[in-house]
Amino acid sequence: MLSIDPKEVSVGVLHGYLLGAVSPRPICFASTVDSEGNVNLSPYSFFNVFSANPPVLIFSPARRVRDNTTKHTLENVLETKEVVVNIVSYAMVQQMSLSSTEYAKGVNEFTKAGFTEIPSSFVKPPRVKEAPVQFECKVTEVIGLGSEGGAGNLVLCEVVKVHIDEAILDAEQKIDPFKIDTVARMGGNWYSRAKDGIFEVEKPLRTLGIGVDRLPMAIRLSKTLTGNDLGMLANVETLPSETEIATFVSQASEPYQYLITSGDENELHTEAQTLLSNGKLHEAWCLLLSKK
Incomplete structure (x- = not known):
């Protein structure tokens, strides 16, 4: 520098x-x-x-x-x-x-x-x-x-x-x-x-985001997700519940089912990144948390 x-x-x-x-x-x-x-x-x-x-x-x-x-x-x-x-x-x-x-x-x-x-x-x-x-x-x-x-x-x-x-x-x-x-x-x-x-970024005025420090370690240290991605993921008050994750998995498309059951972490994170870029924050979280 x-x-x-x-x-x-x-x-x-x-x-x-x-x-x-x-x-x-x-x-x-x-x-x-x-x-x-x-x-x-x-x-x-x-x-x-x-x-x-x-x-x-x-x-x-x-x-x-x-x-x-x-x-x-x-x-x-x-x-x-x-x-x-x-x-x-x-x-x-x-x-x-x-x-x-x-x-x-x-x-x-x-x-x-x-x-x-x-x-x-x-x-x-x-x-x-x-x-x-x-x-x-x-x-x-x-x-x-x-x-x-x-x-x-x-x-x-x-x-x-x-x-x-x-x-x-x-x-x-x-x-x-x-x-x-x-x-x-x-x-x-x-x-x-x-x-x-021009692009739109929602101000964190009505909610208290969990912060990057509280993200699961696998997400926080992702080789795929960017700082912008982590900022979006950290700007939620609570993570999806087990019920919400289970519902997401049961309704997931075949490609998502593969990512959840057989895909590697980088592939999963890449798809979550796509969801984030399309403004689908909740779905991105459900996908990330669906792989155990």
Whole structure:
């Protein structure tokens, strides 16, 4: 394994490793204005949501590594204490990338990138009409993390108004992850399209999983079952009862009967793995416990 002391490599090299590893990162498409009302629009991937009560987003316009200068966005939020955080969908990504060009101060990136300005309700910066979600925010604090190139500046944004395109909502008025079609930053020039990699993992909130340490040793030390498989198996409160296992065996298909009576352990674990991949956790457990 490559081990790195941050103090022994250049900031540029370290920056590359950090961004390549901490990914995908959501994108804050920040619209701001300066004290004279000049509009700026720029994307930042040092960004996330950190609180729901109060609703707080944080993004970080870092000092440029090459010459230690600051971004217009940072200068604007320090002057006016307001920002609109626009969420970026796949349909916007090329225009958004264009807006990251380092235009001179006073140049409106809405115009350069071809986005549509729409007025906000409670803050001066305009919203991006094309964005599926727009957060109007008051900047409560800016925390500088250093004075050298590459140092971040945490912009704490309290959300005062949320605008959501109804086209991205499902029947329950929740945001549909496929419809919102967000993109995220990876390392280098790479992006990730969220809906192409979506999968569902049930949160262990309603149950207390038995834990990997309580799995039968043959399962825990399996040469076939992966860490993901063990995590799924361990996220049950109780194991199937003897009655449930007996019922499963009595109703098992001929291939399963063979696995239970004559198949080797690896074959059994491979079939259980298939059941797990199809969301059949109870059946996987019954199969694993049916072989004595």
